[in-house]
Amino acid sequence: MLAPSFAGFEAYFVDGCVRDLLLNTTPKDFDVITTADLDQASEFGDMDRISQFPDFIVHHILSFCNTLDGPPAELVRMSVLSKTWFKLTASFPILEFDIRNFESRTSFFKYVEYTISRFCHENLTAHKLKLVATLCEPAELDIVNRCLDLVLRKGVKALEIHITNSSDVPASAVPKYCLPNTLLSASMLESLVIRGCELPSSYMVGVVKFKYLIQLALIDVQIDDEVIKCVTTSCPLLQELYIARCHGFKRFCIYGHQHLQRVGVYYHTPVEKIDIEAPNLCYLMVVDTNYIGAPRINVSSCKKLTTVFYFGRPLPNSNGFTDFLSKFPFIENLVLYTGYRCNNLNWSSHSLRTLVLHINCDFKEMEFNTPNLALFIYARNYNVLRPEVDKHWYLGGKCWPPVRDLTHMKGCMQCYPDGHIDVLWFQKLRLFLDKKNGFKVLNLYINSIYSQKLTDLEKLKAIDLPPYELEHVELQLDAFPFEESMAFVDAVLCCCRPRSLTLRLSSPVTDVEEQSNIVKFTFEKLLEQEDQSHTNIQIVGPSSSHAQKHLMELKSLSMILPREGETTSFIKEEVVQEEADA
Amino acid sequence: MTSSKTIVLRSSDGATFEVDEAVALHSLMIKHRIETGGADSTTIDVPEVTGNTLSKVIEYCKKHVEAPNSDDLKSFDTDFVKVDQAVLCHLAKASYYMNIKGLLDLSSKTIADMFKGKTVEQIRETFHIKNDFTPEEEEELRKENSWNLFV
Numbered sequence: 001m002l003a004p005s006f007a008g009f010e011a012y013f014v015d016g017c018v019r020d021l022l023l024n025t026t027p028k029d030f031d032v033i034t035t036a037d038l039d040q041a042s043e044f045g046d047m048d049r050i051s052q053f054p055d056f057i058v059h060h061i062l063s064f065c066n067t068l069d070g071p072p073a074e075l076v077r078m079s080v081l082s083k084t085w086f087k088l089t090a091s092f093p094i095l096e097f098d099i100r101n102f103e104s105r106t107s108f109f110k111y112v113e114y115t116i117s118r119f120c121h122e123n124l125t126a127h128k129l130k131l132v133a134t135l136c137e138p139a140e141l142d143i144v145n146r147c148l149d150l151v152l153r154k155g156v157k158a159l160e161i162h163i164t165n166s167s168d169v170p171a172s173a174v175p176k177y178c179l180p181n182t183l184l185s186a187s188m189l190e191s192l193v194i195r196g197c198e199l200p201s202s203y204m205v206g207v208v209k210f211k212y213l214i215q216l217a218l219i220d221v222q223i224d225d226e227v228i229k230c231v232t233t234s235c236p237l238l239q240e241l242y243i244a245r246c247h248g249f250k251r252f253c254i255y256g257h258q259h260l261q262r263v264g265v266y267y268h269t270p271v272e273k274i275d276i277e278a279p280n281l282c283y284l285m286v287v288d289t290n291y292i293g294a295p296r297i298n299v300s301s302c303k304k305l306t307t308v309f310y311f312g313r314p315l316p317n318s319n320g321f322t323d324f325l326s327k328f329p330f331i332e333n334l335v336l337y338t339g340y341r342c343n344n345l346n347w348s349s350h351s352l353r354t355l356v357l358h359i360n361c362d363f364k365e366m367e368f369n370t371p372n373l374a375l376f377i378y379a380r381n382y383n384v385l386r387p388e389v390d391k392h393w394y395l396g397g398k399c400w401p402p403v404r405d406l407t408h409m410k411g412c413m414q415c416y417p418d419g420h421i422d423v424l425w426f427q428k429l430r431l432f433l434d435k436k437n438g439f440k441v442l443n444l445y446i447n448s449i450y451s452q453k454l455t456d457l458e459k460l461k462a463i464d465l466p467p468y469e470l471e472h473v474e475l476q477l478d479a480f481p482f483e484e485s486m487a488f489v490d491a492v493l494c495c496c497r498p499r500s501l502t503l504r505l506s507s508p509v510t511d512v513e514e515q516s517n518i519v520k521f522t523f524e525k526l527l528e529q530e531d532q533s534h535t536n537i538q539i540v541g542p543s544s545s546h547a548q549k550h551l552m553e554l555k556s557l558s559m560i561l562p563r564e565g566e567t568t569s570f571i572k573e574e575v576v577q578e579e580a581d582a
Numbered sequence: 583m584t585s586s587k588t589i590v591l592r593s594s595d596g597a598t599f600e601v602d603e604a605v606a607l608h609s610l611m612i613k614h615r616i617e618t619g620g621a622d623s624t625t626i627d628v629p630e631v632t633g634n635t636l637s638k639v640i641e642y643c644k645k646h647v648e649a650p651n652s653d654d655l656k657s658f659d660t661d662f663v664k665v666d667q668a669v670l671c672h673l674a675k676a677s678y679y680m681n682i683k684g685l686l687d688l689s690s691k692t693i694a695d696m697f698k699g700k701t702v703e704q705i706r707e708t709f710h711i712k713n714d715f716t717p718e719e720e721e722e723l724r725k726e727n728s729w730n731l732f733v
Contacts, residue, residue, distance in 0.1 A: 043632060043634065043668065043672070044666065044668045044669070045668070046668075046710050047668075047710055048709060048710040048711050048712065049667075049668065049671040049709075050671060050693070050709050050711070051709075051711060053671075053674070053675065054675075054678065056678065057674055057675065057678050057686075057690065060686065060687075060690045061674075061690045061691075061693050061694045062694070063690075064690055064691045064694035064695075065694045065697060065698075074697055074698065076727060077697075077700075077701070077702050077705065078697065078705070080702055080715075080720075080723050080727070081702060081705060081706055081711050081713070082706075082711050082712060082713055082714050082715070083714050083715065084714075085711070086723075114726070
């Protein structure tokens with residue numbers, strides 16, 4: 001029923017009032033709808049929009065539904081919403097199955113079979129197939145073989161297979177899983193991860209004959225030298241290659257590969273040599289997990305190799321450290337984990353910018369000739385840095401340390417000492433700083449598990465050296481009672497004279513009075529270092545309104561691993577006094 | 583001093599929006615149109631997107647182009663998708679057509695989060711999905727899925 005209209009829209013009376021008017025009764029109210037509303041209604045009203053989405057968007061949404069640590073309950077629920085959704089979930093091209101997320105083996109294998117048969121029914125090419133499973137009996141092996149075959153025939157872009165025999169089962173009950181020949185027909189493969197399976201020798205080399213392959217990881221797989229050599233010719237587009245715990249190869253040689261960027265070799269049987277000629281190689285990781293011994297390494301032609309991660313024993317004797325560094329003439333970032341004791345560590349490199357060292361070596365044995373070193377992290381406690389390292393890197397993970405974010409730093413030294421810290425340690429630190437290695441910022445993280453009370457501070461004060469000037473010091477003391485913390489502050493301030501100091505205390509007991517004692521103590525010690533009439537020290541506590549701004553400035557001076565505990569910062573400022581008129 | 587070039591985007595319902603070229607280029611679809619459109623491409627039609635949605639999309643692009651490293655980008659994104667379901671769906675479609683990966687990821691993930699923790703019935707209700715299975719078909723499905731406790 002037409003109602004008065006304006007603004008170019010037409011209006012209609014609708015609903016009960018129309019009925020009432022037609023029946024000649026008085027309407028209780030008038031509902032009006034306009035053509036404007038109609039447009040609005042279709043744009044904003046309640047309707048089933050998602051089922052109308054293009055498949056791509058639905059699949060994109062489904063890709064965010066994959067739970068990493070539980071059974072794929074959502075995907076199954078969505079498949080029974082409606083016929084449209086049944087089809088949409090069936091055609092979802094990302095097939096991920098992980099037996100660790102299922103409580104029952106039967107339901108896992110049934111789910112795999114069900115999902116893959118629905119997918120293949122749609123006659124589509126999968127984007128990704130990830131199958132992580134253990135095998136207990138021949139029936140399970142059959143299912144895996146059949147499903148893999150079905151998917152591979154239609155082609156797949158990314159394949160991750162991790163199949164091992166269940167440890168509860170004797171090796172004779174089920175043969176080790178052998179990859180099917182149909183694997184070779186997946187010619188469009190871009191990413192391949194094989195773990196724990198067997199490659200039949202008849203086509204062992206075939207595993208690298210995928211010409212579009214960009215990432216390849218072989219873990220716990222038997223291979224030979226030929227396989228690695230073949231990478232250059234068979235996978236010209238390969239960017240990342242990761243070989244871990246694979247036995248059967250002695251030489252890791254790749255010549256003339258144009259696209260290779262990241263290589264990881266993680267070995268537990270002796271490797272004779274690592275020889276790589278790849279002009280775009282920028283990251284090399286070598287892990288000698290059982291300290292078997294270092295291979296001959298030749299990567300000198302790789303001009304972009306700036307980051308090297310080495311875990312093991314690079315050289316039989318410590319004099320070889322300069323030799324070790326010289327193998328990587330363009331190195332900028334080095335992470336070196338080596339458990340053995342050494343003396344006389346001489347680091348000489350013009351290109352080195354970050355150095356992470358986990359080594360059993362005293363400060364006084366270290367000599368740095370590294371004018372461009374911006375960050376030096378020294379830890380004897382592997383567990384401190386391990387979580388960062390383990391978050392690691394293969395196939396696209398971030399490499400650590402986050403070198404790109406550190407370009408603003410100059411001369412920062414971070415120390416995670418373990419073992420007993422005593423006054424002698426501080427003496428060595430002082431002497432080390434004095435070697436003019438160019439450090440401007442010092443971060444010390446001391447944990448009471450490794451240290452006891454500091455005594456004999458007078459010995460430290462007896463050194464004939466003034467405290468070393470630094471821009472900033474950050475001191476973190478974990479789990480120390482407050483009185484002991486003061487001794488550490490004292491020791492640190494005997495060694496250095498910083499322009500600003502950040503104190504981070506995480507102690508089991510937070511007693512406000514003790515905290516303010518230590519703040520006062522630190523304040524006084526800092527003031528003692530300066531000309532008292534010309535210096536002011538600003539204290540920035542965690543609740544201070546200036547806290548945010550100052551903390552941001554201080555943050556820029558060092559790379560801070562996420563730490564707990566509140567900080568108090570002390571910033572020295574020069575006070576310009578007005579000259580009194582004579 | 584040269585002023586930065588502006589582009590006019592026209593939605594399906596004729597609404598026009600003038601934006602900096604840099605902001606418009608955040609949409610790879612627009613970038614492609616500009617690059618292949620020749621010198622005279624200052625007005626670009628976006629017929630798949632209505633004015634209401636387009637203005638929101640532009641708001642997203644502006645923030646991400648002008649302040650990509652700001653600390654509040656995360657909270658901006660979180661607040662940006664606190665909208666009605668209808669608006670969210672329009673944003674998802676628009677970001678797909680206009681090829682804006684960040685927005686597509688953001689809206690898709692938000693929708694995915696709406697599925698979490700709901701039963702089948704609750705999902706149908708939330709998204710107004712009609713159950714078009716016959717009772718026999720539903721029984722069949724239940725049997726098929728009886729081996730798992732997911733449904």
